[in-house]
Amino acid sequence: MDKALLLQLIGSAIAVGLLVGLSAWARLARPTPPLDVDGALALLAEEFPDHRVDSVWLAGDGAGLVARSASEALVLWRRGDGYVARSAPWADIVANGANEGRIRLPGIDGAPRLVLGHQPWPPAETAA
Amino acid sequence: MKPAFDPIQLAIPFFVVAIVLEILLARFGKAKANYEPRDAATSLMMGLGNSIVGLVTGGAIFAASLWVWEHRIFTIPMTAVWAWVVLFFAEDLTYYWFHRLSHERRFWWASHVNHHSSTHYNLTTALRQTWTGGVAGTWLLWLPLSFLGFPPAMVAIQKGISLVYQFWIHTEAVRRMPAWFEAVFNTPSHHRVHHARNARYLDANYAGILIVWDRLFGTFIPEDDAEPCRYGIVRNLADFNLFTNVFHEWIGIGKDLAGSRSPREVAGYLFGPPGWSPDGSRETSHTLKARWRAREALKTPLLEGEGGARAEGVGG
Numbered sequence: 001m002d003k004a005l006l007l008q009l010i011g012s013a014i015a016v017g018l019l020v021g022l023s024a025w026a027r028l029a030r031p032t033p034p035l036d037v038d039g040a041l042a043l044l045a046e047e048f049p050d051h052r053v054d055s056v057w058l059a060g061d062g063a064g065l066v067a068r069s070a071s072e073a074l075v076l077w078r079r080g081d082g083y084v085a086r087s088a089p090w091a092d093i094v095a096n097g098a099n100e101g102r103i104r105l106p107g108i109d110g111a112p113r114l115v116l117g118h119q120p121w122p123p124a125e126t127a128a
Numbered sequence: 129m130k131p132a133f134d135p136i137q138l139a140i141p142f143f144v145v146a147i148v149l150e151i152l153l154a155r156f157g158k159a160k161a162n163y164e165p166r167d168a169a170t171s172l173m174m175g176l177g178n179s180i181v182g183l184v185t186g187g188a189i190f191a192a193s194l195w196v197w198e199h200r201i202f203t204i205p206m207t208a209v210w211a212w213v214v215l216f217f218a219e220d221l222t223y224y225w226f227h228r229l230s231h232e233r234r235f236w237w238a239s240h241v242n243h244h245s246s247t248h249y250n251l252t253t254a255l256r257q258t259w260t261g262g263v264a265g266t267w268l269l270w271l272p273l274s275f276l277g278f279p280p281a282m283v284a285i286q287k288g289i290s291l292v293y294q295f296w297i298h299t300e301a302v303r304r305m306p307a308w309f310e311a312v313f314n315t316p317s318h319h320r321v322h323h324a325r326n327a328r329y330l331d332a333n334y335a336g337i338l339i340v341w342d343r344l345f346g347t348f349i350p351e352d353d354a355e356p357c358r359y360g361i362v363r364n365l366a367d368f369n370l371f372t373n374v375f376h377e378w379i380g381i382g383k384d385l386a387g388s389r390s391p392r393e394v395a396g397y398l399f400g401p402p403g404w405s406p407d408g409s410r411e412t413s414h415t416l417k418a419r420w421r422a423r424e425a426l427k428t429p430l431l432e433g434e435g436g437a438r439a440e441g442v443g444g
Contacts, residue, residue, distance in 0.1 A: 009180070012140075016172040019147055019252070023163040026155040030162050046358070049327075050419055080164040082247045084366050110366020 029081035034062020040076075047085035048074050060101075060117025066093060068123065075105065077112040084110060094122035130190070131281040135288030143295060147251045150301055159301035161250050166368040168252045173370050174242055175255030185262030193271060193280035202277035212286075215278055216337075219270070219286040223336035226269045228347065231331055232413075237402045238377035239264035245373050247360040249323050254298035259374050290336045294319075314339045317351045324357035325364075327420035330413040362403070362411065377402075 035043065040056050044067055051069040058065050064077035073093035076083045086108045096105055098121050102113045154161035204211045230240035239260045246253045261267065273283050294314070296302075302316040309315065314335040322333040332349035335342050342348035351357065365372060384397040389406075396404050403412035 005183075009176075012176050012179070015144055016169070016176060019144070019151075019172060020165050020169045022148060022151050023168045023252075024165040026151045026163065028151065028154050028161060028163040030164075049423060079364075079366065080166055080247070080368065081162070082164075082360075082364070084364050086363075086366075108366075112366070 032078060032081050032083075035059075035065060036062065040065045040067070043076055043083060044074060047076060047083070048087070055123060057119050057121070057123040058117060059103075059114040061115040064112060064114040066103075066114070066123070075108060075112065077110075077114060079110075084112070086110075131284045131288075133285070135285060135292050139292045139295070143251070143255065146296065150251050150299060153301065161299065161301055162248055163250055163252070164248060167246050167248050168250070170368050170370055170373055171246055171252040171256035174259070174373065175252075175257050177259050177370075177374070178257035178261075181259045181262065189262065189267045190280060190284065192267075193274045193283065196271045197274040197277070197280050200275055200277040204277040204279070204282075206279050206282045211278070211282070215273070215282060215286050218273055218276075218278075219283065219290060220336050220338050221341060222269055222273065223287075223290055224334050224341040224345070226266050227334040227336065228345075229269075230266060231334065232401055233399050234377070234381065234402045234404065235398050236264050236266055238381055239266070241361060241377045241402075242373050244323060244361050245365050247358075247364060249298060249300055249320060249357070249359045251295065251298055253323070253359075254295045260378065293337050298323075310339075312340060313337060318342075318348075320357045320359075321349050321351050323359050325360050325362055326355060326358055327416040328352075328355065329357065330362075330417055362413075362416065 033039070035058055037056060037058070040058060041053065044051070044053050044056070044065075048067075048069070051072070051074060053074070054068045054070065056065055056067045059077075065075070067074040067076075068090055069087075071090050073088050073090040075086045075088065075093065078084075088105075088107055092107050093105060096103055096107075098116055101116050103116065103121055104111060104113050150159065150161050151163060153159035154163070227240075230236040239258045242258050243253075243256050246256055258264075270283055270287065274280050297314055297316045297319040299316050300320065304310060304317050305313070305315045310317065314333070314337055318333045318335065318339050321329045324330075329349055332347050333339065333342050334347055339348065365376065381397060385394060388394045388397060393406050396406060401412045401414065403410045403415075408415075
Protein backbone atom coordinates (compact mmCIF):
# COMPACT_ATOMS: atom_id res chain seq x y z
CA MET A 1 0.00 0.00 0.00
CA ASP A 2 1.15 3.51 -0.81
CA LYS A 3 2.77 5.11 2.28
CA ALA A 4 0.91 8.43 1.88
CA LEU A 5 -2.37 6.57 1.60
CA LEU A 6 -1.60 4.50 4.69
CA LEU A 7 -0.79 7.65 6.65
CA GLN A 8 -4.01 9.24 5.43
CA LEU A 9 -6.03 6.24 6.60
CA ILE A 10 -4.33 6.19 10.00
CA GLY A 11 -4.90 9.94 10.33
CA SER A 12 -8.56 9.52 9.42
CA ALA A 13 -9.02 6.72 11.95
CA ILE A 14 -7.46 8.91 14.68
CA ALA A 15 -9.72 11.81 13.67
CA VAL A 16 -12.76 9.51 13.90
CA GLY A 17 -11.70 8.46 17.41
CA LEU A 18 -11.18 12.05 18.53
CA LEU A 19 -14.53 13.22 17.13
CA VAL A 20 -16.39 10.36 18.79
CA GLY A 21 -14.57 11.14 22.05
CA LEU A 22 -15.51 14.79 21.77
CA SER A 23 -19.16 13.93 21.14
CA ALA A 24 -19.15 11.65 24.21
CA TRP A 25 -17.56 14.36 26.35
CA ALA A 26 -20.12 16.91 25.18
CA ARG A 27 -23.06 14.77 26.41
CA LEU A 28 -25.43 15.79 23.66
CA ALA A 29 -27.63 12.70 23.64
CA ARG A 30 -31.38 13.27 23.73
CA PRO A 31 -32.86 12.87 27.18
CA THR A 32 -34.60 9.51 27.47
CA PRO A 33 -36.04 9.28 30.98
CA PRO A 34 -37.55 5.94 32.08
CA LEU A 35 -40.94 5.40 30.47
CA ASP A 36 -44.05 5.87 32.54
CA VAL A 37 -47.58 5.16 31.28
CA ASP A 38 -48.03 8.62 29.73
CA GLY A 39 -44.64 8.50 28.06
CA ALA A 40 -45.36 4.98 26.81
CA LEU A 41 -48.69 6.00 25.31
CA ALA A 42 -47.13 9.02 23.62
CA LEU A 43 -44.39 6.88 22.14
CA LEU A 44 -46.89 4.26 20.99
CA ALA A 45 -49.01 6.93 19.33
CA GLU A 46 -45.93 8.12 17.46
CA GLU A 47 -44.69 4.69 16.37
CA PHE A 48 -48.02 2.91 15.87
CA PRO A 49 -50.49 5.66 15.01
CA ASP A 50 -53.04 3.27 13.50
CA HIS A 51 -53.16 0.84 16.44
CA ARG A 52 -55.56 0.93 19.34
CA VAL A 53 -53.68 0.12 22.52
CA ASP A 54 -55.51 -2.30 24.83
CA SER A 55 -52.90 -2.58 27.57
CA VAL A 56 -49.28 -1.67 28.28
CA TRP A 57 -46.64 -3.65 30.12
CA LEU A 58 -43.67 -1.53 31.17
CA ALA A 59 -40.18 -2.87 31.75
CA GLY A 60 -38.94 -2.43 35.32
CA ASP A 61 -36.22 0.03 34.29
CA GLY A 62 -38.56 1.99 32.00
CA ALA A 63 -36.38 1.17 29.00
CA GLY A 64 -38.96 -0.81 27.09
CA LEU A 65 -42.57 -1.90 26.84
CA VAL A 66 -44.88 -4.46 25.37
CA ALA A 67 -48.34 -3.22 24.43
CA ARG A 68 -51.27 -5.28 23.29
CA SER A 69 -53.28 -4.23 20.28
CA ALA A 70 -55.87 -6.95 19.58
CA SER A 71 -53.83 -10.00 18.52
CA GLU A 72 -50.65 -7.98 17.99
CA ALA A 73 -47.87 -7.11 20.42
CA LEU A 74 -46.25 -3.72 19.97
CA VAL A 75 -42.72 -3.78 21.34
CA LEU A 76 -40.53 -0.78 22.01
CA TRP A 77 -37.10 -0.73 23.57
CA ARG A 78 -34.38 1.83 24.08
CA ARG A 79 -31.40 1.91 21.76
CA GLY A 80 -28.92 4.66 22.51
CA ASP A 81 -31.00 7.78 23.05
CA GLY A 82 -33.99 6.59 21.02
CA TYR A 83 -36.36 3.66 20.72
CA VAL A 84 -36.74 0.78 18.31
CA ALA A 85 -40.28 -0.29 17.45
CA ARG A 86 -41.40 -3.72 16.27
CA SER A 87 -44.65 -5.65 16.18
CA ALA A 88 -45.22 -9.40 16.44
CA PRO A 89 -48.09 -11.78 17.19
CA TRP A 90 -49.16 -11.34 20.81
CA ALA A 91 -49.19 -15.08 21.45
CA ASP A 92 -45.55 -15.40 20.33
CA ILE A 93 -44.38 -12.58 22.57
CA VAL A 94 -46.11 -13.67 25.76
CA ALA A 95 -44.88 -17.23 25.23
CA ASN A 96 -41.38 -16.04 26.17
CA GLY A 97 -40.62 -16.75 29.79
CA ALA A 98 -38.66 -14.67 32.28
CA ASN A 99 -35.09 -15.63 33.07
CA GLU A 100 -32.88 -13.97 35.70
CA GLY A 101 -35.19 -11.01 35.94
CA ARG A 102 -35.39 -10.37 32.21
CA ILE A 103 -37.69 -11.21 29.34
CA ARG A 104 -35.80 -12.04 26.19
CA LEU A 105 -37.66 -11.73 22.89
CA PRO A 106 -35.61 -13.79 20.44
CA GLY A 107 -38.27 -13.69 17.74
CA ILE A 108 -37.61 -10.00 17.17
CA ASP A 109 -34.49 -8.80 15.35
CA GLY A 110 -32.08 -7.40 17.89
CA ALA A 111 -33.51 -9.87 20.44
CA PRO A 112 -34.34 -7.20 23.04
CA ARG A 113 -34.15 -8.02 26.74
CA LEU A 114 -36.66 -6.27 28.93
CA VAL A 115 -36.18 -5.97 32.68
CA LEU A 116 -38.94 -7.39 34.87
CA GLY A 117 -40.52 -4.84 37.20
CA HIS A 118 -43.55 -4.75 39.44
CA GLN A 119 -45.92 -5.80 36.63
CA PRO A 120 -46.23 -9.57 36.26
CA TRP A 121 -45.09 -11.40 33.15
CA PRO A 122 -46.91 -12.50 31.08
CA PRO A 123 -49.16 -9.46 31.43
CA ALA A 124 -52.05 -10.14 33.79
CA GLU A 125 -54.90 -10.35 31.33
CA THR A 126 -53.33 -13.30 29.53
CA ALA A 127 -51.79 -15.02 32.50
CA ALA A 128 -54.80 -17.27 32.92
CA MET B 129 -7.54 13.11 -17.89
CA LYS B 130 -7.71 12.55 -14.13
CA PRO B 131 -9.32 15.40 -12.15
CA ALA B 132 -6.79 18.11 -11.25
CA PHE B 133 -8.20 18.08 -7.73
CA ASP B 134 -10.79 16.26 -5.66
CA PRO B 135 -13.13 18.71 -3.91
CA ILE B 136 -14.03 16.10 -1.28
CA GLN B 137 -10.41 15.41 -0.32
CA LEU B 138 -9.76 19.15 -0.10
CA ALA B 139 -12.83 19.63 2.08
CA ILE B 140 -12.02 16.95 4.68
CA PRO B 141 -10.26 19.38 7.08
CA PHE B 142 -13.28 21.68 6.80
CA PHE B 143 -15.59 18.74 7.59
CA VAL B 144 -13.63 17.96 10.76
CA VAL B 145 -13.55 21.58 11.92
CA ALA B 146 -17.26 22.01 11.21
CA ILE B 147 -18.16 18.89 13.25
CA VAL B 148 -15.99 20.10 16.16
CA LEU B 149 -17.70 23.50 15.99
CA GLU B 150 -21.19 21.97 15.87
CA ILE B 151 -20.42 19.84 18.94
CA LEU B 152 -18.88 22.73 20.89
CA LEU B 153 -21.64 25.19 20.01
CA ALA B 154 -24.25 22.64 21.08
CA ARG B 155 -22.31 21.81 24.25
CA PHE B 156 -22.34 25.46 25.29
CA GLY B 157 -25.97 25.97 24.31
CA LYS B 158 -25.30 28.17 21.30
CA ALA B 159 -26.76 25.82 18.68
CA LYS B 160 -29.07 22.85 18.44
CA ALA B 161 -27.44 19.47 17.90
CA ASN B 162 -27.88 15.99 19.33
CA TYR B 163 -25.10 13.44 19.27
CA GLU B 164 -25.13 9.82 20.38
CA PRO B 165 -21.48 8.69 20.41
CA ARG B 166 -22.16 5.20 18.97
CA ASP B 167 -24.33 6.69 16.25
CA ALA B 168 -21.64 9.27 15.43
CA ALA B 169 -19.00 6.52 15.38
CA THR B 170 -21.08 4.50 12.92
CA SER B 171 -21.54 7.52 10.67
CA LEU B 172 -17.85 8.40 10.67
CA MET B 173 -16.74 4.80 10.12
CA MET B 174 -19.11 4.54 7.19
CA GLY B 175 -17.56 7.68 5.74
CA LEU B 176 -14.09 6.21 6.16
CA GLY B 177 -15.21 2.90 4.67
CA ASN B 178 -16.74 4.69 1.72
CA SER B 179 -13.36 6.31 0.98
CA ILE B 180 -11.61 2.94 1.15
CA VAL B 181 -14.16 1.25 -1.12
CA GLY B 182 -13.84 4.23 -3.47
CA LEU B 183 -10.15 3.43 -3.92
CA VAL B 184 -11.17 0.06 -5.36
CA THR B 185 -14.20 1.01 -7.43
CA GLY B 186 -13.32 4.61 -8.33
CA GLY B 187 -10.74 3.66 -10.93
CA ALA B 188 -13.09 1.31 -12.76
CA ILE B 189 -15.90 3.85 -12.75
CA PHE B 190 -13.59 6.57 -14.04
CA ALA B 191 -12.30 4.21 -16.75
CA ALA B 192 -15.89 3.53 -17.86
CA SER B 193 -16.55 7.29 -18.02
CA LEU B 194 -13.41 7.76 -20.07
CA TRP B 195 -14.46 5.04 -22.51
CA VAL B 196 -17.87 6.66 -22.95
CA TRP B 197 -16.26 10.09 -23.41
CA GLU B 198 -14.05 8.67 -26.17
CA HIS B 199 -17.31 7.96 -28.05
CA ARG B 200 -18.75 11.41 -27.29
CA ILE B 201 -21.14 13.42 -29.46
CA PHE B 202 -19.59 16.84 -28.87
CA THR B 203 -16.27 18.07 -27.58
CA ILE B 204 -16.87 20.38 -24.66
CA PRO B 205 -13.86 22.40 -23.48
CA MET B 206 -13.09 22.12 -19.78
CA THR B 207 -11.80 25.70 -19.79
CA ALA B 208 -15.05 27.34 -20.97
CA VAL B 209 -17.14 29.09 -18.32
CA TRP B 210 -20.36 28.29 -20.18
CA ALA B 211 -19.48 24.59 -20.01
CA TRP B 212 -19.21 24.74 -16.21
CA VAL B 213 -22.53 26.59 -15.99
CA VAL B 214 -24.29 23.98 -18.16
CA LEU B 215 -22.63 21.14 -16.25
CA PHE B 216 -23.72 22.64 -12.91
CA PHE B 217 -27.37 22.35 -13.94
CA ALA B 218 -26.99 19.04 -15.82
CA GLU B 219 -25.13 17.35 -12.96
CA ASP B 220 -27.57 18.63 -10.38
CA LEU B 221 -30.50 17.33 -12.43
CA THR B 222 -28.73 13.96 -12.74
CA TYR B 223 -28.23 13.95 -8.98
CA TYR B 224 -31.94 14.61 -8.43
CA TRP B 225 -32.94 11.55 -10.49
CA PHE B 226 -30.19 9.38 -8.99
CA HIS B 227 -31.42 10.33 -5.55
CA ARG B 228 -35.09 9.79 -6.38
CA LEU B 229 -34.32 6.38 -7.88
CA SER B 230 -32.28 5.55 -4.78
CA HIS B 231 -35.34 6.09 -2.61
CA GLU B 232 -38.14 4.78 -4.77
CA ARG B 233 -36.67 1.48 -6.05
CA ARG B 234 -35.44 -1.12 -3.61
CA PHE B 235 -32.30 -2.30 -5.43
CA TRP B 236 -30.84 1.20 -5.24
CA TRP B 237 -32.37 1.91 -1.83
CA ALA B 238 -30.36 -1.06 -0.52
CA SER B 239 -27.23 0.94 -1.24
CA HIS B 240 -28.51 4.34 -0.15
CA VAL B 241 -30.42 3.33 3.01
CA ASN B 242 -27.22 3.49 5.11
CA HIS B 243 -27.18 7.25 4.69
CA HIS B 244 -30.59 7.39 6.35
CA SER B 245 -30.23 4.84 9.13
CA SER B 246 -29.08 7.36 11.74
CA THR B 247 -31.79 8.58 14.08
CA HIS B 248 -29.80 11.78 14.42
CA TYR B 249 -29.31 14.67 12.09
CA ASN B 250 -25.95 16.28 12.57
CA LEU B 251 -22.87 16.89 10.46
CA THR B 252 -21.59 13.35 10.99
CA THR B 253 -24.75 12.09 9.25
CA ALA B 254 -23.50 13.73 6.06
CA LEU B 255 -20.46 11.45 6.14
CA ARG B 256 -22.58 8.32 6.59
CA GLN B 257 -21.99 7.17 3.04
CA THR B 258 -22.64 3.94 1.20
CA TRP B 259 -20.10 1.18 0.66
CA THR B 260 -22.10 -0.52 -2.07
CA GLY B 261 -22.84 2.31 -4.51
CA GLY B 262 -20.38 0.90 -7.04
CA VAL B 263 -22.21 -2.44 -7.02
CA ALA B 264 -25.62 -0.77 -7.25
CA GLY B 265 -24.42 0.92 -10.43
CA THR B 266 -26.04 4.31 -9.93
CA TRP B 267 -22.83 5.86 -11.29
CA LEU B 268 -24.13 4.79 -14.72
CA LEU B 269 -26.57 7.71 -14.54
CA TRP B 270 -23.69 10.18 -14.92
CA LEU B 271 -22.30 8.52 -18.07
CA PRO B 272 -24.62 10.42 -20.45
CA LEU B 273 -22.83 13.62 -19.40
CA SER B 274 -19.56 12.18 -20.67
CA PHE B 275 -21.34 10.88 -23.78
CA LEU B 276 -22.54 14.43 -24.44
CA GLY B 277 -18.93 15.55 -24.28
CA PHE B 278 -18.19 16.75 -20.77
CA PRO B 279 -14.72 15.44 -19.87
CA PRO B 280 -14.92 12.81 -17.08
CA ALA B 281 -12.57 14.88 -14.91
CA MET B 282 -14.93 17.81 -15.18
CA VAL B 283 -17.92 15.65 -14.23
CA ALA B 284 -15.98 14.16 -11.29
CA ILE B 285 -15.10 17.64 -10.01
CA GLN B 286 -18.71 18.84 -10.28
CA LYS B 287 -19.95 15.70 -8.48
CA GLY B 288 -17.46 16.44 -5.72
CA ILE B 289 -18.59 20.07 -5.47
CA SER B 290 -22.20 18.88 -5.12
CA LEU B 291 -21.30 16.46 -2.32
CA VAL B 292 -19.27 19.10 -0.49
CA TYR B 293 -22.24 21.48 -0.75
CA GLN B 294 -24.49 18.82 0.73
CA PHE B 295 -22.33 18.44 3.83
CA TRP B 296 -23.38 21.66 5.56
CA ILE B 297 -27.12 21.04 5.15
CA HIS B 298 -27.00 18.04 7.52
CA THR B 299 -27.58 20.07 10.64
CA GLU B 300 -30.26 21.22 13.06
CA ALA B 301 -28.10 24.16 14.05
CA VAL B 302 -29.38 26.23 11.12
CA ARG B 303 -33.13 26.73 11.30
CA ARG B 304 -33.97 28.66 8.13
CA MET B 305 -31.93 30.50 5.50
CA PRO B 306 -33.25 33.74 3.90
CA ALA B 307 -36.46 33.16 1.93
CA TRP B 308 -34.85 33.69 -1.48
CA PHE B 309 -32.21 31.10 -0.60
CA GLU B 310 -34.80 28.60 0.64
CA ALA B 311 -36.69 29.06 -2.63
CA VAL B 312 -33.76 28.17 -4.86
CA PHE B 313 -31.26 26.09 -2.93
CA ASN B 314 -31.33 22.93 -0.89
CA THR B 315 -31.03 23.95 2.76
CA PRO B 316 -30.84 22.36 6.21
CA SER B 317 -34.62 22.81 6.53
CA HIS B 318 -35.40 21.11 3.21
CA HIS B 319 -32.96 18.31 3.88
CA ARG B 320 -34.24 17.69 7.40
CA VAL B 321 -37.55 16.82 5.75
CA HIS B 322 -35.71 14.46 3.44
CA HIS B 323 -34.19 12.61 6.41
CA ALA B 324 -37.43 12.48 8.38
CA ARG B 325 -39.38 9.27 8.93
CA ASN B 326 -42.70 10.99 9.71
CA ALA B 327 -45.18 9.61 7.17
CA ARG B 328 -46.00 13.06 5.84
CA TYR B 329 -42.36 13.76 4.96
CA LEU B 330 -41.49 10.47 3.23
CA ASP B 331 -40.03 10.49 -0.30
CA ALA B 332 -39.48 14.22 -0.58
CA ASN B 333 -36.77 16.78 -1.26
CA TYR B 334 -34.33 14.76 -3.35
CA ALA B 335 -32.32 17.82 -4.40
CA GLY B 336 -28.56 18.04 -4.42
CA ILE B 337 -27.84 21.76 -4.64
CA LEU B 338 -30.96 23.24 -6.24
CA ILE B 339 -34.34 22.58 -4.58
CA VAL B 340 -36.02 23.83 -7.78
CA TRP B 341 -35.98 20.26 -9.18
CA ASP B 342 -38.27 19.09 -6.37
CA ARG B 343 -40.57 22.02 -6.93
CA LEU B 344 -40.58 21.25 -10.65
CA PHE B 345 -41.21 17.51 -10.34
CA GLY B 346 -43.71 17.67 -7.46
CA THR B 347 -41.58 16.12 -4.70
CA PHE B 348 -41.08 19.25 -2.59
CA ILE B 349 -42.44 19.24 0.97
CA PRO B 350 -41.66 22.18 3.26
CA GLU B 351 -40.68 21.63 6.88
CA ASP B 352 -43.67 22.21 9.13
CA ASP B 353 -42.64 23.53 12.54
CA ALA B 354 -45.82 22.02 13.98
CA GLU B 355 -44.51 18.54 13.14
CA PRO B 356 -40.83 18.24 14.04
CA CYS B 357 -38.82 15.79 11.97
CA ARG B 358 -38.15 12.39 13.51
CA TYR B 359 -35.06 11.01 11.83
CA GLY B 360 -34.09 7.60 10.58
CA ILE B 361 -35.84 4.97 8.52
CA VAL B 362 -39.39 3.71 8.85
CA ARG B 363 -38.19 0.56 10.60
CA ASN B 364 -35.20 1.76 12.59
CA LEU B 365 -32.32 -0.65 13.03
CA ALA B 366 -32.09 -2.61 16.25
CA ASP B 367 -28.37 -1.98 16.87
CA PHE B 368 -25.37 0.19 15.98
CA ASN B 369 -23.48 -2.65 14.25
CA LEU B 370 -21.56 -1.17 11.34
CA PHE B 371 -22.03 -4.17 9.06
CA THR B 372 -25.74 -4.42 9.83
CA ASN B 373 -25.99 -0.80 8.78
CA VAL B 374 -24.17 -1.41 5.51
CA PHE B 375 -25.70 -4.70 4.43
CA HIS B 376 -29.10 -5.14 6.11
CA GLU B 377 -31.22 -4.23 3.09
CA TRP B 378 -29.11 -6.37 0.74
CA ILE B 379 -29.57 -9.27 3.15
CA GLY B 380 -33.31 -8.55 3.20
CA ILE B 381 -33.40 -8.64 -0.60
CA GLY B 382 -31.50 -11.93 -0.60
CA LYS B 383 -33.96 -13.52 1.83
CA ASP B 384 -36.94 -12.29 -0.17
CA LEU B 385 -35.48 -13.53 -3.44
CA ALA B 386 -34.81 -16.93 -1.88
CA GLY B 387 -38.51 -17.17 -1.04
CA SER B 388 -39.77 -15.85 -4.36
CA ARG B 389 -42.24 -18.00 -6.29
CA SER B 390 -42.43 -16.22 -9.66
CA PRO B 391 -40.53 -13.81 -11.92
CA ARG B 392 -43.05 -11.16 -10.92
CA GLU B 393 -42.09 -11.56 -7.28
CA VAL B 394 -38.38 -11.44 -8.14
CA ALA B 395 -38.92 -8.21 -10.09
CA GLY B 396 -41.08 -6.75 -7.34
CA TYR B 397 -38.59 -7.52 -4.57
CA LEU B 398 -35.71 -6.10 -6.60
CA PHE B 399 -37.19 -3.13 -8.37
CA GLY B 400 -40.46 -2.42 -6.58
CA PRO B 401 -40.59 0.36 -4.02
CA PRO B 402 -38.95 -0.42 -0.67
CA GLY B 403 -41.50 -2.40 1.36
CA TRP B 404 -43.12 -3.99 -1.68
CA SER B 405 -44.54 -7.47 -1.11
CA PRO B 406 -46.64 -9.72 -3.36
CA ASP B 407 -49.69 -9.58 -1.07
CA GLY B 408 -49.26 -5.93 -0.09
CA SER B 409 -48.89 -6.88 3.57
CA ARG B 410 -45.75 -4.78 4.08
CA GLU B 411 -45.60 -1.02 4.29
CA THR B 412 -44.35 1.20 1.49
CA SER B 413 -44.03 4.99 1.59
CA HIS B 414 -47.17 5.11 -0.49
CA THR B 415 -49.27 3.12 1.99
CA LEU B 416 -47.84 4.98 4.98
CA LYS B 417 -48.64 8.32 3.40
CA ALA B 418 -52.13 7.17 2.43
CA ARG B 419 -52.82 6.17 6.04
CA TRP B 420 -51.42 9.49 7.28
CA ARG B 421 -53.73 11.33 4.87
CA ALA B 422 -56.68 9.27 6.10
CA ARG B 423 -55.85 10.18 9.71
CA GLU B 424 -55.55 13.85 8.79
CA ALA B 425 -58.89 13.70 6.94
CA LEU B 426 -60.53 12.29 10.06
CA LYS B 427 -59.09 15.08 12.20
CA THR B 428 -60.24 17.94 9.97
CA PRO B 429 -64.06 17.59 10.11
CA LEU B 430 -63.87 17.00 13.84
CA LEU B 431 -62.01 20.25 14.37
CA GLU B 432 -64.38 22.11 12.06
CA GLY B 433 -67.33 20.67 13.97
CA GLU B 434 -65.84 21.74 17.28
CA GLY B 435 -65.13 25.20 15.88
CA GLY B 436 -68.70 25.47 14.62
CA ALA B 437 -70.12 24.41 17.98
CA ARG B 438 -67.99 26.98 19.77
CA ALA B 439 -69.08 29.68 17.35
CA GLU B 440 -72.74 28.79 17.93
CA GLY B 441 -72.16 28.88 21.65
CA VAL B 442 -70.64 32.33 21.47
CA GLY B 443 -73.46 33.58 19.29
CA GLY B 444 -76.16 32.17 21.58
